[in-house]
Amino acid sequence: MKTFLRWSLLTINMMLPLALLASTFLPYISPGTFWPTGFAGLTFPGFLIINLLLIPVWILLRKKYWLLPVTAILLSAGAVFRTWAIHPFHENTLEKASGSKEFTVMTYNASNMGLQSYTENKAIRSNVYNTVVFGQADILCMQEFYTNEHPELSHNIDSIRIKAGYEYYYFTKDMVYWDTWHYGIVLFSHHPVLQASSIPCGASAVGSGSSFLQADLLVYGDTIRVITGQLASYMLTGQDFQALKDFHFRGLAYKMRQTFTWRAQQARQLAGLIAASPYPVIVCGDFNDVPVSYTYQTVAATLQDAFLKTGNGWGRTLSYLSPSLRIDYILASRQFRVHGCEAMRVADSEHFPVISRLSLKK
Template sequence: MLNIAVVLLFLAACLAPYISPAWFWPISFLTLAFPFLLGLLVFFLVGWLLFNYRYALLSLTAILLGWKSITAYFAFNLPANNKPLAADESIMVMSYNVSQFGLYKEKDSKYNRQAMFALIKKQEPDIACFQDFYTSERKNDFNNREDISHEMKLPYRFFSSDFNRNGMQHWGSIIYSKYPIIASDKVKMSEGPLSESLIYADIVRNGDTIRIVNMHLESYRFNQKDYSAIKKIKNQEDTGLVATKSIVQKMREAYIRRSQQADIVGGFIRQSPYPVIVCGDFNDTPASYTYFKIRGDLQDAFLQKGIGIGRTFSGLAPTLRIDYIFVSPYFKVNSFRKINSDLSDHYPVIANLSITGKKPAADDVNK
């Protein structure tokens, strides 16, 4: 009976990419359990193969039916094939949720900021997409927008400035480029005072126009009280019925809002007249509706060259890959890596790309 229950839950999780949380939100919670459900299926499969192989068919059938979701969650590549090309033959792309450079992490954030600047500079990105970005024009504050352009030799940029305080302090997402930007804009992904924008910049490299897309999708908006409650529940210190209700409500709202944002983002990408490089903190796993809706037929750089689960968020669970780089088939992914740094609660992800030399037809750019 337990095996049957796990099979049913696993198959329900595999339906999540096809069912918008705006229509049926409970299924989204199963996407967080996806790798654990898969682990249980493998356990049952091996166990039944040893004791009664006929019962193993149940788990095996479920795994085969869920193969699309499995191959989106796990990367199966050899490390030997993960090698970047020389700088003059490739484009180095970095995506990083910088958590405001530690603005609220400690009393004096300058040391965290300096370390983060050093980390970014060492990677020598040609294109850098940052989420949860903070900059200021106040005296004795950090003008990160200008400083990164100067220190990283990335002179071209576009910043969303979704939130500002007194016109001097700004928060949002930003795109930096070594290559000239010929067009840029932002697209509101949802309504409300706390909504952020999708931003894009069309760059020109060696005569090729490429559209860079960057976004930060809706988070759960957990506060410190929520994280403390989650920790107590995990440690079985508290049944947490009241806290659980609040946490579930926040997660429900986030799932619904992200699905609506994903519909907008997916449509925008498909309409692009140019090949795209899509970066962002999606706040959702590879088993989700959000992931599949935005990815479409694009290549996931991690799946092309990474290995394993590829965790990019340091909190909550060791299975959370929520930061992505997607690219059009027009590109070849030469290498992918993430840096396990504790400077932010997200790990930076970096992809080395080259152009295949095969220009797609106008109608087939980003299907």
């Protein structure tokens, strides 16, 4: 019996470090080529924590097997530092220095401004307004945005412009219902919008995720490019969550597999837009993927992650499922200096907005 237990422990101690390494390195392979890689990064935080727990166990048992999890963790250091921001002594403030050329950028998945089954939830909509006004971002990018031109319904574009004082905006209008119901991605700005366009990137049933919004802005005499969007979502339903609870994974796995492939294509398209930009570029939005993923590594390859530069902890941006889910990002090219970044905890919101304070290096 003792021999069986010893060999069982040894097998587990070998498999768990290998699982951690797989969750770290498989996301470098496109899910379009090998779809299981799309699942790998989702498991990384769990396998990391388990391997950390193995170390004191083997030390207490006075066995050198602790070297296996330690080695796996060291080899996974890059993924660790993409998952957690560690700046305990950095003053992470969003307050702009007086007389500086600093500016703030906010990205916020607004979940259709509280529209549910074509019925407007006034409390949620008001909460979004209050968050936008409180954030006071110079540049505001919103995904899953809804506005209505019907006189008896909410013209959210005009309301936000008035409440937050934005002079400039651009709206993609990815989907239109009944002539007045508009869905898509919107950018608001206190700085002049020199040009803006909607770049198709697929099709989405939610009206956000069908295009990238690309805009060139004049900020303190310099031209910068902002690209924002929402990459393909799993579009999980109540039935999917119930299937998960009942351990019925086949249908859910197929849906996720299709999404992995589509999102990988969008990530490569977005990386191409970044490479083609003649100006310093800021990319922000809802990537619907974690930092240890093919999506993130493809898009962020040449950019700075604002949260990782100045934040602390997980930086959670999704309010449900798991505390490890950071899927909304602000990424900036190396020409920018990142002064601060944080995810704002907002009650009754599916996504937490991310806001960052930036300036151009001179």
